[in-house]
Amino acid sequence: MKETIKSKQRFAEAQKVMPGGVNSPVRAFKAVGLDPLFIERAQGSQIYDIDGNSYIDYVCSWGPLILGHAHPQIVKALCQAAERGTSYGAPCEKEVELAQLISQAIPSIEQLRMVNSGTEATMSAARLARAFTGRDKILKFEGCYHGHADSFLIKAGSGLLTAGVPTSPGIPVDYVKNTLVTGYNDIDSLQDIFEQWGQDIAAVIVEPIAGNMGLIVPDTAFLVELRKITEHYGTLLIFDEVISGFRTCYGAYQNLIDIKPDITTLGKIIGGGLPVGAYGGRRDIMERVAPAGDVYQAGTLSGNPLAMAAGLATLQILRDNDYYTDLEELGGLLSQGIIELLQNQGLDYRLNHWGSMFSLFFIREEVRNYSAAVSSDTVRFSKFYRVLLEEGVYFPPSQFEVCFISTAHSRKDIEETLQAVEKALYISQLG
Numbered sequence: 201m202k203e204t205i206k207s208k209q210r211f212a213e214a215q216k217v218m219p220g221g222v223n224s225p226v227r228a229f230k231a232v233g234l235d236p237l238f239i240e241r242a243q244g245s246q247i248y249d250i251d252g253n254s255y256i257d258y259v260c261s262w263g264p265l266i267l268g269h270a271h272p273q274i275v276k277a278l279c280q281a282a283e284r285g286t287s288y289g290a291p292c293e294k295e296v297e298l299a300q301l302i303s304q305a306i307p308s309i310e311q312l313r314m315v316n317s318g319t320e321a322t323m324s325a326a327r328l329a330r331a332f333t334g335r336d337k338i339l340k341f342e343g344c345y346h347g348h349a350d351s352f353l354i355k356a357g358s359g360l361l362t363a364g365v366p367t368s369p370g371i372p373v374d375y376v377k378n379t380l381v382t383g384y385n386d387i388d389s390l391q392d393i394f395e396q397w398g399q400d401i402a403a404v405i406v407e408p409i410a411g412n413m414g415l416i417v418p419d420t421a422f423l424v425e426l427r428k429i430t431e432h433y434g435t436l437l438i439f440d441e442v443i444s445g446f447r448t449c450y451g452a453y454q455n456l457i458d459i460k461p462d463i464t465t466l467g468k469i470i471g472g473g474l475p476v477g478a479y480g481g482r483r484d485i486m487e488r489v490a491p492a493g494d495v496y497q498a499g500t501l502s503g504n505p506l507a508m509a510a511g512l513a514t515l516q517i518l519r520d521n522d523y524y525t526d527l528e529e530l531g532g533l534l535s536q537g538i539i540e541l542l543q544n545q546g547l548d549y550r551l552n553h554w555g556s557m558f559s560l561f562f563i564r565e566e567v568r569n570y571s572a573a574v575s576s577d578t579v580r581f582s583k584f585y586r587v588l589l590e591e592g593v594y595f596p597p598s599q600f601e602v603c604f605i606s607t608a609h610s611r612k613d614i615e616e617t618l619q620a621v622e623k624a625l626y627i628s629q630l631g
């Protein structure tokens with residue numbers, strides 16, 4: 201057994217001064233019935249806990265670290281930036297450079313605004329869409345997570361799925377009445393909702409690849425219909441690409457399927473491991489944002505030189521290397537390997553996979569929406585998880601999160617991971 205006594209002690213202390221001992225719910229490992237590990241340092245594909253154990257990391261800070269931990273060029277960019285001051289509260293050149301890079305890589309983004317998290321990005325995008333259309337309603341999909349702003353905490357995924365909380369107290373009913381929810385991948389329900397409410401819907405927000413109820417890749421026809429129906433009703437289409445942006449290609453998933461949303465929200469990778477989000481889109485819409493327009497949105501640390509330096513270094517590296525092909529190869533290797541292990545053990549669980557992202561669902565049916573995802577056998581998942589961790593492989597501690605591969609993962613990492621998965625699958629079936 202791995203010794204984790206120091207993490208346990210720290211967690212006991214943490215629970216006294218922080219709710220649940222953590223600063224973000226899923227980190228607490230509740231869903232898998234364990235105490236969380238406290239991380240001392242991380243390098244490449246490896247994380248090290250304070251008891252001296254090392255793990256191959258497939259959380260990658262929940263998505264941002266596509267280049268792995270402490271990439272030398274990003275560390276260097278950060279050190280250089282820090283020496284020049286960490287925040288000015290005034291414009292700096294790197295903000296413009298990062299905005300230019302993003303806008304060049306994602307053609308639908310003619311203008312953008314930097315914020316400090318994905319939550320801020322989607323919250324601000326919703327305000328902007330409501331102002332621009334003069335309508336109040338937002339349509340979202342079951343199991344999609346768009347951060348923790350009030351209007352989105354309805355049938356949201358991520359930590360809320362894990363905790364089994366369909367929504368959160370503290371949100372006025374009056375608020376929620378303006379959020380419509382329907383099934384992911386369900387074109388018929390989408391059309392029904394628009395028939396009834398179409399003229400009142402300011403925006404539809406969607407993860408074009410869903411990554412917060414485990415990984416679900418939608419039918420492109422569903423996204424095409426979304427574009428068509430929103431155009432017809434004068435509703436704005438918001439693609440929440442906080443995960444998929446610069447994860448699926450150098451740009452966003454919309455580039456690959458050739459659909460232009462009106463607004464795109466970004467985060468995670470564009471901050472290179474620092475707190476960043478961004479929203480951007482059509483110029484005529486973005487020009488409603490203050491001070492160009494009348495829709496207020498601000499941020500003391502927005503566009504700060506540290507975050508911009510990390511984001512800029514990350515995107516430059518991704519632009520100048522053909523890493524997406526490598527990532528796809530590694531992802532294919534691992535996914536194919538897991539599928540073979542499942543077959544060998546006579547298990548028909550579902551592996552959803554796209555590029556460098558994957559989720560193993562402990563369920564036999566195809567997983568194409570929220571209701572399928574939540575019928576997963578989370579007890580078996582927990583068993584599987586515990587063995588995996590013991591074997592030195594760190595997956596997200598929940599059935600409903602995505603595993604991420606970084607450019608720092610090696611073929612040897614993949615092989616070791618497959619060995620651990622083989623054992624964990626086997627033990628998960630006992631008893």
Ligand SMILES: *Cc1c(COP(=O)(O)O)cnc(C)c1O
Pocket residue numbers: 316317318319320322345346347348407411412440441442443467468476477
């Ligand atoms: C992570 C995430 C968010 C929220 O971003 P934070 O930086 O955690 O606020 C929003 N949308 C999607 C799709 C995400 O995956």
